Amino acid sequence: MESFNFKARRKTGEVVVGVINAANEAAVAAYVRNQGLMVTKIAKTDVQKKYFWSGLFAGKITMYDVAIFCRQFATLVGAGVALVSAMDILIEQTDNIKLKAVISGVAQNVHKGASLSEAMNLYPKVFKPVMIHMIQAGEAGGILETVLEQLANQYEKDYRLRARLYSAMIYPAAVLCVAVLAVAVILTFVMPIFTDLFKSLNTEMPWPTRVVMDLSNFIKSGFGISFIIAFVASIYLGYRQACKSQKFCLRRDILLLKVPVLGKLYNKIIITRFAATFAGLSRSGVPILTALTVVSKAMGNLYAEKVLLEARSNVQKGLGLAGPMRKSKLFPSMVVNMISIGEETGSLDYMLDKVAVFYGNEVDDMTGRLQALLEPVLIIFMGIVVGFIAVAMLLPMFDIVTKVGNL
Numbered sequence: 001m002e003s004f005n006f007k008a009r010r011k012t013g014e015v016v017v018g019v020i021n022a023a024n025e026a027a028v029a030a031y032v033r034n035q036g037l038m039v040t041k042i043a044k045t046d047v048q049k050k051y052f053w054s055g056l057f058a059g060k061i062t063m064y065d066v067a068i069f070c071r072q073f074a075t076l077v078g079a080g081v082a083l084v085s086a087m088d089i090l091i092e093q094t095d096n097i098k099l100k101a102v103i104s105g106v107a108q109n110v111h112k113g114a115s116l117s118e119a120m121n122l123y124p125k126v127f128k129p130v131m132i133h134m135i136q137a138g139e140a141g142g143i144l145e146t147v148l149e150q151l152a153n154q155y156e157k158d159y160r161l162r163a164r165l166y167s168a169m170i171y172p173a174a175v176l177c178v179a180v181l182a183v184a185v186i187l188t189f190v191m192p193i194f195t196d197l198f199k200s201l202n203t204e205m206p207w208p209t210r211v212v213m214d215l216s217n218f219i220k221s222g223f224g225i226s227f228i229i230a231f232v233a234s235i236y237l238g239y240r241q242a243c244k245s246q247k248f249c250l251r252r253d254i255l256l257l258k259v260p261v262l263g264k265l266y267n268k269i270i271i272t273r274f275a276a277t278f279a280g281l282s283r284s285g286v287p288i289l290t291a292l293t294v295v296s297k298a299m300g301n302l303y304a305e306k307v308l309l310e311a312r313s314n315v316q317k318g319l320g321l322a323g324p325m326r327k328s329k330l331f332p333s334m335v336v337n338m339i340s341i342g343e344e345t346g347s348l349d350y351m352l353d354k355v356a357v358f359y360g361n362e363v364d365d366m367t368g369r370l371q372a373l374l375e376p377v378l379i380i381f382m383g384i385v386v387g388f389i390a391v392a393m394l395l396p397m398f399d400i401v402t403k404v405g406n407l
Helices: 025-034 049-055 063-078 083-093 099-113 114-122 129-141 144-200 207-220 222-242 246-258 261-284 288-298 302-316 322-328 333-345 350-407
Strands: 001-011 015-022 038-045
Touching: 001 025, 001 288, 015 025, 038 129, 063 083, 063 144, 099 114, 099 246, 099 261, 114 129, 129 261, 129 288, 144 207, 144 246, 144 261, 207 222, 207 350, 246 261, 246 302, 261 288, 261 302, 261 333, 261 350, 288 302, 302 322, 322 333
Parallel strands: none
Antiparallel strands: 001 015, 001 038
16 A cells, blocks of 8 residues: 545535545545545655654654554454554554654555565564564464564563663662762862862862862863863774674673673573563574574674574584583573473473563562662762762861961
8 A cells, every 4th residue: 555645625615635545546536535525636645755854853663662563463463454454554543753654664565565574674673683583474374463462572571671771770870960960060160269268378288188179170171171071082982993893892792791790680681581582483483593593683792692603503403402501601500401391392482481581570670679779879979979079178177277276
């Protein structure tokens, strides 16, 4: 189907304009006449132009948007609605302008003869390889509704996990921002007043005061600000350049897994993502070699990707998944043993579901504990920084008062 603009008149002479998806202009004309209107103009709409300007100011397509899309799509497919008709309904129901444009593009390609997975594959930024392969398997096996439901469940879980991690970071980030702002204001506006006062009294400065005064002068000077900006920019650009090296990225990802406490949380997130994604692909009937390739790319960690590709190579040789996974130390013994049992009993997707649920709960618990621990630590840190500056300002004043009292 294609998108058409139409212009028509009511019997009263009132002008009516609108947009409709239809097979051709004749279908548009028939639809408009059925509404009791007289057609005056019909023109084909370019989907990309139609949504371009509004899309510029629309929010991005989130994981939650895709989850809702999958859920609604599954309901329509389950009700026996044809694919293109289902997508026309979704276009009307979708609030996100960018997603609306993507669905329109997919619908047009399906109408031209492409399969749903082929049409979706033209939008890799929205529909990830995991989703494409699962839908491809769903089309081949006649279980598209089931696959879409699985995708909706998985995207909703991923969205909730990401939302929890972000919410756990909001408070620490806010406290750090307030601390930096408070220190910047004190050093830029308050400390110079005390500096001039202390210099006019020819008072010898204690070392904390000298440190804070030097820092204040450094920040206030044009060189200081330029140095800070140049330093931050050089670190950022250097990191971006280093990330072009796969060897650097691999070492970085291994190092991230070894960071105390946070590395353990990151490891649990990787295991949850692996188990949930692999279970979905396996249940949908995607071949295990293809599933391992797709899952490895979805990990977001080069070391995890390397381990899974080694496991794929093992499977290709007729061996099991467990060997490379056990050797890597990335996957705990419990996970490896459950996968081995799943392979032997033919219930791999069931075992992976159990792993995903267990480690998903572990991530929730650990995130909550870290958040509870970070709050008092950051408050103490902020108190130490601000307290040090306050002491640095007050010490010379105590010295002045002591000297005056001794006169």
